[in-house]
Amino acid sequence: MFSSLLAADPEVHASVVAEVTRQRHDLELIASENHASLAVMEAMGSPLTNKYAEGLPGRRYYGGCEHVDVVENIARKRARELFTVEGCPLGVNVQPHSGAQANSAVFLTLMQPGDTFLGLDLSHGGHLTHGSPVNSSGKIYQAFHYTLREDGYLDMDQVRDLARKHRPKVIVCGASAYPRTIDFAAFGAIAREVDAVLMADIAHIAGLVAAGVHPSPFPHCDVVTTTTHKTLRGPRGGLILAKRERIKAMNSAVFPGTQGGPLMHVIAAKAVAFGEALQPSFRIYQQQVLENASAMADRLVERGHRLVSGGTDNHLMLLDLSDHPLSGKDAENLLGSAGITVNKNTVPGERRSPFVTSGVRLGTPAMTTRGMQRAEAVQVADWIADLLASPSDATLLARVRADLHALCGQFPLYPELGGGGAA
Numbered sequence: 001m002f003s004s005l006l007a008a009d010p011e012v013h014a015s016v017v018a019e020v021t022r023q024r025h026d027l028e029l030i031a032s033e034n035h036a037s038l039a040v041m042e043a044m045g046s047p048l049t050n051k052y053a054e055g056l057p058g059r060r061y062y063g064g065c066e067h068v069d070v071v072e073n074i075a076r077k078r079a080r081e082l083f084t085v086e087g088c089p090l091g092v093n094v095q096p097h098s099g100a101q102a103n104s105a106v107f108l109t110l111m112q113p114g115d116t117f118l119g120l121d122l123s124h125g126g127h128l129t130h131g132s133p134v135n136s137s138g139k140i141y142q143a144f145h146y147t148l149r150e151d152g153y154l155d156m157d158q159v160r161d162l163a164r165k166h167r168p169k170v171i172v173c174g175a176s177a178y179p180r181t182i183d184f185a186a187f188g189a190i191a192r193e194v195d196a197v198l199m200a201d202i203a204h205i206a207g208l209v210a211a212g213v214h215p216s217p218f219p220h221c222d223v224v225t226t227t228t229h230k231t232l233r234g235p236r237g238g239l240i241l242a243k244r245e246r247i248k249a250m251n252s253a254v255f256p257g258t259q260g261g262p263l264m265h266v267i268a269a270k271a272v273a274f275g276e277a278l279q280p281s282f283r284i285y286q287q288q289v290l291e292n293a294s295a296m297a298d299r300l301v302e303r304g305h306r307l308v309s310g311g312t313d314n315h316l317m318l319l320d321l322s323d324h325p326l327s328g329k330d331a332e333n334l335l336g337s338a339g340i341t342v343n344k345n346t347v348p349g350e351r352r353s354p355f356v357t358s359g360v361r362l363g364t365p366a367m368t369t370r371g372m373q374r375a376e377a378v379q380v381a382d383w384i385a386d387l388l389a390s391p392s393d394a395t396l397l398a399r400v401r402a403d404l405h406a407l408c409g410q411f412p413l414y415p416e417l418g419g420g421g422a423a
Contacts, residue, residue: 029363035366053069057070092247098237105258109250120175130172152309152348163191176203184216187221200224223241225240226239293363293377295378326388326391327357329356335360338387383404
């Protein structure tokens with residue numbers, strides 16, 4: 001596979017093939033990762049990567065954009081179809097290179113340096129771009145953070161109290177590691193009370209929202225950002241959706257405000273992914289993502305493990321190892337050695353460093369893309385519980401690794417690429 005790459009650069013080719021092999025043999029449980037279709041990847045690898053197209057369709061700063069204009073308009077049209085609810089017409093910008101850059105552009109539009117906004121605390125499931133002091137959002141603007149209640153749910157009373165106290169320009173709702181349904185209507189009521197702009201970052205749940213299996217942020221929010229991978233199962237990239245009266249300013253904040261030429265090959269891949277998400281099969285897929293997550297979470301709880309909020313309503317769960325001998329980093333390494341790929345994650349009340357953490361984030365989008373269902377989710381949960389209970393048992397580790405390899409072989413990934421299929 002990848003014959004042209006092999007001929008031109010065997011060293012890079014070897015690493016690419018090794019990564020494809022890893023994805024085939026291992027089980028991806030990182031909640032922010034998924035397996036894009038071959039069609040999406042072909043669009044990303046197309047000659048559209050050669051084309052500069054600063055500006056917007058019909059208003060470019062370069063010639064020769066007549067074909068990429070068509071592609072970008074397809075992407076914008078499909079994004080509107082995916083997310084528009086009745087009575088809430090949307091403007092769309094498909095050019096952000098990432099979710100972080102989409103957020104940066106929105107902040108540039110809505111705030112001046114030093115302005116105040118609210119976001120979810122990082123250790124309680126928020127994102128770096130929601131005001132972490134190490135991120136530009138926390139350096140340029142004044143961020144205040146709300147947290148989760150002791151039961152692991154969003155503390156909406158605290159959100160309201162902080163909004164009344166600080167009168168923020170912007171309230172950000174959305175999360176990177178929150179396992180429950182977000183009440184956009186409640187956030188909207190608070191934002192209206194303090195005359196704040198409500199921004200939803202739905203990077204993790206965009207696919208669930210598009211499929212109608214999670215409440216929509218529209219029409220409660222003024223602007224919505226998301227990535228296009230994760231549950232949307234597209235290429236790595238960002239997307240901004242806003243009320244029509246706001247989108248012109250958002251467009252200027254993307255270019256020239258925060259980035260240069262758009263990546264037209266990635267926009268083509270976004271268009272393909274949005275087209276896939278408009279198919280009836282996508283809703284079936286998202287429903288299975290939820291069922292698999294619920295089954296995995298329930299089994300982990302049955303096996304005696306503590307989850308933040310006690311379970312999940314969406315595609316992810318957060319395993320709390322605060323009182324466990326293993327740290328999040330230890331667990332990530334242990335499970336990874338068995339072929340189960342996860343990421344360490346902070347938890348509410350975190351006592352360890354961000355490089356070590358006391359939590360593990362688990363998600364089911366990628367395993368569901370492979371075709372796995374509830375039975376496989378329960379089996380994987382049992383393997384995780386077994387390994388965490390006996391982290392020094394080399395025989396157990398070898399058995400789980402072999403069984404997992406066999407399971408992945410039953411659900412092949414990218415067999416069209418050759419190289420022996422999943423096994």
